Amino acid sequence: MAQSLYFPLHLIALCSISECVQRQYHFINENKNWTEAQRYCREKYTDLATVDNMNDLIQLKKSANNEGVQNIWIGLQRTGVYKWYWSSGDPALFLNWASGEPAGSEECAVMRNGQWIVWLCSNVSFFICNNTSTGLVFVNQSMTWREAQSYCRQNHIDLVSVRNQNENQQLEKFINDRNSSGSAVWIGLFRDTWQWLDQSNSSFRYWYPGEPNNYGGHEDCAVIGKNTQRGWADVPCDSRQIPFVCHEDKLIVIQQNLSWSEALRYCRQNHVDLVSVQSVEMQRRVMNVVKLASTEAVWLGLHHYCSMNMWLWVSGDMVCYQNWAPGNGSTPENCKLENRKGAVQSGGNQTWISLPESHRLNFICTNY
Structure with missing residues (x-):
């Protein structure tokens, strides 16, 4: 039985920074309004297309690269709730507002x-890009936030994100060393009312x-x-019939215990x-998928x-890469008596926990 359940140890690989895309896109060359396109994608695949990052965008463009095609539906829809995000696609979990901010209805952010x-x-300002080779890049050209975002994506990676206080202090020093005027500088923080369907x-x-x-x-x-x-635009949802792109998730939550x-x-x-x-x-x-589970934790591999x-x-x-909850991830004290496996919490911070393998939980399969 052990040979059928476990991967042979001689195949254990070193840590790798590469990872396969876990979402597949399907271009549907049929003219439908937005509601009809959504229904089709949910019946045949997962949903109208969601895009997480530039790699996803490249795959999306490849799937939709059909001659004669004009506008194409994706699964992004306006809501009535404003939220703060990073241009890179990461959620804005750490915020470092000046006193009295955020004030007004402006939708982009600078650092000063x-x-x-x-x-x-x-407004126009200098800005900071991320680059995987050189790190932070100060661009002393005055651009709007959207122009700065496009510049960073074309020439580097994206507008800079700030995940914690330490990164904020490093960025402040980086800006002060290059921006003698002390003027405000664009960072990758913005807010909008758009939400992905899934x-x-x-x-x-x-x-x-x-x-x-x-x-x-x-x-x-x-x-x-x-x-x-192939930049995106907003249009009325049901005023036209056009082709669309569905996505198929490679991660599936199985609601069996x-x-x-x-x-x-x-x-x-x-x-x-x-x-x-x-x-x-x-x-x-x-x-994104574990919230569909019916148990408090979900088995991982x-x-x-x-x-x-x-x-x-x-x-x-x-x-x-590790995402253990405090007190988990070390060698179990009774590991010779009880086999321990890893699960992700379906609520809270969704960190990993160690549990006896006999526990009965939902689980996540991959289709890659």
């Missing part, structure tokens, strides 16, 4: 003297310059525009495997080898 202030997105937390946006403009006051759905960059070994067997018989979470991006995707004193993924990979 280490604190954040809301500004009109149409309730994804992704804040990624790829609006064409000047969009969304809510022309006429009722443009509540998003399309891939017919412009050369099984032991860890039973869950592993189920995934390998019906899908591919129990999910391995090897990066922040994959954890974010797990967080994470198990502890007592003889080796280490945790491993069933894929054969070492546990490089």
